[in-house]
Amino acid sequence: MSSFPPEVMSNPRAERVKAIARLAKSKGREATGEYLVEGPQAVREALRAHLEDDNLVQGVYVVGGFLESHEEFVQLLDSAKVPTRIVTGEVLHAMADTQTPQGILAVVAMSQPQLSEVLDTKPKLIAVLCRIQDPGNAGTILRAADAAGADAVILTKGSVDIYNPKAVRSTAGSLFHVPVLNNIEFDHLVAAAKTTGSQILAADGYAAHNLDTLQDAAVLRASQPGTEAPEAQPVLEAPTLWLFGNEGQGLEEHEKDAADYRVAVPLYGVAESLNVGTASTVCLYASARAQRSANRSALDSHGS
16 A cells, blocks of 8 residues: 555545546546446456556545455555555545445546457357447346357447446446447448358347257257258357347347347246346357357367
8 A cells, every 4th residue: 555645535526536526427438538437346357457458447546444454456456556546435425426335436448449350359259239228238238248258249329338337337347358349330230240250140039030949959969060050040159149129129120130030038937028138148148058069069079
């Protein structure tokens, strides 16, 4: 802690405090290219990402006593060499978007790779959020994509701003694990993706293709190398972009038409539909499992 300025920020009406608070609004983020990250888990992941990209975290603000009860942050902050200030609880409350801040807040620079950069890596699995507007759903899908080992998450125009404080909190740090592209034009994305050879699958509750059937077929191919996939059917182990639609309206017709196939998650109970966050998790894990099984099968065949 000796490297931190000794004076405590105590004026909640100071201009610096007001400037940080403005990052909770889209105009503030657009003006500065920065956003708020709140809470120990999210700030920890931001600092770890900063070790790989030292332009990421612009500053950290902690209340007195936080570092004594979270000793791992002292070493992490020193390693990251991030400007850090001790603040009063009143100041942190004035900066934060939450009503009950958890003792630490970071100001982080927005970073977004180019779509061409992401596609040039030959991604196996990408989640595409088409006009998803609820911050919690966006965060849930991003976390699911991170957990499933997806290569990127793309939000099309009309989706929630992933740098919205509620969306950032809902990602629980996964925002710093997976490349995220914000506000991408849908038609441009589709045109670019089709040049890579990846299939585009639309999650559609009324689709003819059933996710369970596709998983069974993927398991069979993995267990019996050389088994051919039938024509005119999705292949879960293939490089895939999954399209997930708006909470109330689902995917629009032109979005579904842009997909190579439409796929439904089967419902065995009486529920009318699945929440988009839940449906995305099921779909992403189905692809991830099929891809990993196919890789293991290919390695086993090569080894034998």
